[in-house]
Amino acid sequence: MELEEIKKEIKRRLEKYVKESPYRFNPDKEKVELILNGLAKRKEKLGFAYCPCRVPSGDKKEDEKIICPCAYHKEEIAKDGICLCGLFVGKER
Numbered sequence: 001m002e003l004e005e006i007k008k009e010i011k012r013r014l015e016k017y018v019k020e021s022p023y024r025f026n027p028d029k030e031k032v033e034l035i036l037n038g039l040a041k042r043k044e045k046l047g048f049a050y051c052p053c054r055v056p057s058g059d060k061k062e063d064e065k066i067i068c069p070c071a072y073h074k075e076e077i078a079k080d081g082i083c084l085c086g087l088f089v090g091k092e093r
Helices: 003-020 029-044 059-065 073-080
Strands: 023-025 086-090
Touching: 003 023, 029 059, 073 086
Parallel strands: none
Antiparallel strands: 023 086
């Protein structure tokens, strides 16, 4: 699959997630595009859309936690209003 197609597939999946969650994409569209590009490159290279701000360990069970949306984003948004990589923000931000 071509990188642009991978990116579109990831974006569709994350748009669905955002609709069903209390979060939204960062209003900085350039930042969102940059992160989506990173997710697509990781999926193409590593097989999964690992969060671009985290390093896969090689342990499949542990690395599942960093597939976007990662296991840590809810806590980060609750604390800081934005997740570590900056893709998701709380509704009030």
